[in-house]
């Protein structure tokens with residue numbers, strides 16, 4: 001094994017006395033020795049056991065580590081429900097401009113005018129795209145947006161004296177964060193079944209709506225990549241009972257400029273700015289999950305929101321009914337900034353084009369994948385689709401996970417597997433609009449070829465990576481996060 005493939009940790013190559021740098025002796029005059037400024041009780045007896053390495057080893061170590069990740073900049077990344085589209089590098093340059101990047105959130109509003117103006121317009125764009133006029137930029141991820149909107153709903157019903165509304169209805173195809181957010185916000189999550197065609201079962205929904213229903217959370221297009229065609233019937237049913245409709249906006253990439261949640265009856269929604277509007281994400285962050293709500297819910301939004309006074313911008317804290325802050329400062333400004341650049345670059349026509357291309361790419365890939373895999377739900381699909389490896393399991397004892405792991409050997413990030421839960425052996429694929437036809441064809445050809453490989457080759461994959469098949473349950477339940 002040569003240097004560039006070394007799996008050694010920095011601690012293992014550490015040699016006492018090696019250094020990347022030397023600090024000059026402190027030349028600031030002090031009245032007392034530095035040691036006496038900090039009481040003994042707060043001082044470590046020994047210096048921390050940090051690795052001691054030279055600069056070249058340090059650089060090689062981190063550069064090599066960086067090449068072990070799959071990223072949208074290195075590989076096709078069809079991870080369903082995650083919208084892993086290309087993140088334009090221009091946005092990185094803009095976000096790094098010192099006038100923005102070097103701001104401190106505790107500066108006075110008067111010295112933050114550029115950033116506040118940008119955030120104000122971002123609020124306006126998100127309101128326009130959703131058809132819901134009041135926006136909070138604070139939530140730091142989609143899941144936090146869900147939770148925030150449910151707190152808003154709870155405050156609204158409390159204010160109306162409708163405290164009997166304890167239930168949040170959630171389709172069985174929903175992302176796990178939906179029932180989790182409902183429970184965290186103090187509601188009882190009730191599952192609504194899907195039809196065999198993959199849409200909300202209206203009979204089951206009717207049976208579950210009642211005077212105790214607070215909110216129905218719906219994802220549209222849903223996680224099977226299908227547009228809920230009866231959405232207006234659904235929102236009317238809920239509104240007739242005085243309940244609210246929440247749109248999980250993770251799948252906005254399919255409908256930008258084509259339809260608006262506010263127009264089809266949603267009262268609240270979150271955005272995943274990191275997905276739809278190109279914030280670089282993956283590996284757990286960073287994210288941004290602003291929410292947009294109808295006017296009558298605006299008083300309950302987290303304070304502060306950004307407002308315009310003449311030609312100045314400021315933070316409005318005077319919101320007596322607000323649920324309070326859900327995040328420090330103004331939200332995840334770095335990701336909001338990139339989203340703003342994206343929206344400004346594309347404009348209304350460009351955003352519509354994004355969704356049309358995303359849907360076209362998904363349907364193309366769906367048709368190619370259907371040459372060798374089950375696709376349980378009738379098309380056309382929206383921006384993603386769900387295939388199933390159940391046929392392969394029957395035929396050859398090959399599972400969705402085996403296909404996903406083998407794809408890594410061919411240089412592809414795996415699709416989402418085993419989600420949504422309503423599809424056995426699910427492989428959920430979202431190509432996004434930024435991929436070329438050649439990439440989609442190459443990926444489909446690989447999937448079709450893998451299908452015919454020796455089953456053992458698949459069951460033991462990946463074969464070309466530094467880490468082979470990990471025990472994912474153990475890794476999640478007993479994570480080893482320290483070197484020793």
Ligand SMILES: Cc1ncc(COP(=O)(O)O)c(C=O)c1O
Pocket residue numbers: 081082141142143144174175177219223248250251272287288289
């Ligand atoms: C349908 C759906 N809803 C909600 C979320 C939660 O979003 P986030 O990961 O930003 O918290 C996701 C994330 O994958 C999702 O796919």
